[in-house]
Amino acid sequence: MNKRFYLETFGCQMNVVDSERIVDLLQQIGYRQVETPEEAGLILLNTCSVRDKAERKVYGHLGRFKPLKDENPSLILGVGGCVAQQEGENLLKKLRYLDIVFGTHNVHKLPEMVQKVEQNRTRCRETEFLDRETRLQLFPKRTEGEAVTRFVTVMQGCDNFCSYCIVPHVRGREVSRPSAEILDEVRHLAGTGVREITLIGQNVNSYGHKEGGEISFAELLARVNAVEGIERIRFTTSHPKDLSDELIDAFGYLEKLCRHLHLPVQCGSDRLLREMNRGYGREQYLRKVTRLKGICPDIRLTSDIIVGFPGETEEDFEQTMELMAQVRYADVFSFLYSARPGTAAADLPDETPAAVKQQRFDRLLSLQEEISRDTWAADIGKVLPVLVEGESKQGKGQIFGRTTWNRIVNFEGDSSMIGKVVPVRITKSFRNSQLGSIQEPGARSR
Numbered sequence: 001m002n003k004r005f006y007l008e009t010f011g012c013q014m015n016v017v018d019s020e021r022i023v024d025l026l027q028q029i030g031y032r033q034v035e036t037p038e039e040a041g042l043i044l045l046n047t048c049s050v051r052d053k054a055e056r057k058v059y060g061h062l063g064r065f066k067p068l069k070d071e072n073p074s075l076i077l078g079v080g081g082c083v084a085q086q087e088g089e090n091l092l093k094k095l096r097y098l099d100i101v102f103g104t105h106n107v108h109k110l111p112e113m114v115q116k117v118e119q120n121r122t123r124c125r126e127t128e129f130l131d132r133e134t135r136l137q138l139f140p141k142r143t144e145g146e147a148v149t150r151f152v153t154v155m156q157g158c159d160n161f162c163s164y165c166i167v168p169h170v171r172g173r174e175v176s177r178p179s180a181e182i183l184d185e186v187r188h189l190a191g192t193g194v195r196e197i198t199l200i201g202q203n204v205n206s207y208g209h210k211e212g213g214e215i216s217f218a219e220l221l222a223r224v225n226a227v228e229g230i231e232r233i234r235f236t237t238s239h240p241k242d243l244s245d246e247l248i249d250a251f252g253y254l255e256k257l258c259r260h261l262h263l264p265v266q267c268g269s270d271r272l273l274r275e276m277n278r279g280y281g282r283e284q285y286l287r288k289v290t291r292l293k294g295i296c297p298d299i300r301l302t303s304d305i306i307v308g309f310p311g312e313t314e315e316d317f318e319q320t321m322e323l324m325a326q327v328r329y330a331d332v333f334s335f336l337y338s339a340r341p342g343t344a345a346a347d348l349p350d351e352t353p354a355a356v357k358q359q360r361f362d363r364l365l366s367l368q369e370e371i372s373r374d375t376w377a378a379d380i381g382k383v384l385p386v387l388v389e390g391e392s393k394q395g396k397g398q399i400f401g402r403t404t405w406n407r408i409v410n411f412e413g414d415s416s417m418i419g420k421v422v423p424v425r426i427t428k429s430f431r432n433s434q435l436g437s438i439q440e441p442g443a444r445s446r
């Protein structure tokens, strides 16, 4: 039997963490990961359904694997993640060559499912949502470091039901993990050489609001801040309505907390924010931004914005553009609205022509490009502390790391610097990264 597996991951950090668990579980039943689907006996896709395009991509990939299955009927093909959760049995019906469908709460069942297919070629599906207790027991745990930076999951699920969003439907209700377990994991990772921790969750700053987490998110950050060996802390994704004053204040006194916050606004119009069920208004959002900048003047913010939500008028869109110009985000991830099955917004009339939406999208992109360019170009000449993560893809003798603002910097150096924070003078700024040169310790930093 061919015990080699090929795994492809789409979507957000939640899927990245789930995929690491998949690798771990498959290794436990004797599988070894390979780089190309052609050499594998088991092919798995961990999927995302946040937008239609993401979902279509999955079908595209599966189509690519079909000829492999035609050639080799013993090949096992499986789909997990958010598309699997959303489509369930339909996937098995639509794609006769598919063997396994496992949902977002069922990663732990994968070994059993693979063995079932190996033994009797029965196609199987596990897409049940689990109860809170079971989910808490099954929280993905990180035991291996072997890297400078690591994600640690602190909560799962989302209860917000933004009207356009599929996530609450495919990930289930919010659960927070006990803080003692999170801190044990962080301490363990620090011991293996991890220097930067990113606390993750679909709605990370609602940590502790629901059953499970017994302390506030700001308190959790303070405890992670106290772990020896950890030099930097980040967290994502935050919901503006759950950004408490206590959490904002943490940017003023937690010295390990990076001065970057991803705080998706989605849109700048009060009317649309209500339609989106975001739970905050424009002014409330802007007040939080002002407070953040007051506490931590050089904090950089990034955001997600949806263009073309049903009923978006020119005026609504102008308000989004104004808000962007006012906040001056360092980067924005913008998306054209995509109707998702089963969400509230999918039933709203949407009469704006696609061409108009596209024009708005292009205008937004060009405004943001200008702001991003100016923001990152302002770093040229500065000496910034960079946590070195590894060897750079740019070529021999180059290493890379990130600044507190989460920007990748490539520079000349050697692998002995990996895991260390070094002073780097920024010399050039590109669209997604910067170039620098290492400074002798003690060089003037500003």
Ligand code: SAH
Pocket: 050, 051, 164, 165, 166, 167, 201, 202, 203, 237, 238, 239, 264, 266, 304, 305, 306, 335, 336, 337, 338, 339, 340
């Ligand atoms: N939990 C995070 C991430 C959600 S998904 C959060 O709340 O911010 C990432 C981004 O995808 C969202 O912020 C939103 O901008 C975008 N998105 C979600 N559903 C979408 C849809 N139906 N159409 C277009 N963009 C969408």
Ligand code: SF4
Pocket: 158, 159, 160, 161, 162, 165, 166, 167, 168, 202, 203, 239
């Ligand atoms: Fe989706 Fe809103 Fe939850 Fe984010 S907060 S995952 S956008 S429902």
Ligand code: F3S
Pocket: 010, 011, 012, 013, 014, 015, 047, 048, 049, 050, 081, 082, 166, 167, 170, 171
């Ligand atoms: Fe996509 Fe699921 Fe994440 S829909 S964004 S992979 S939670």
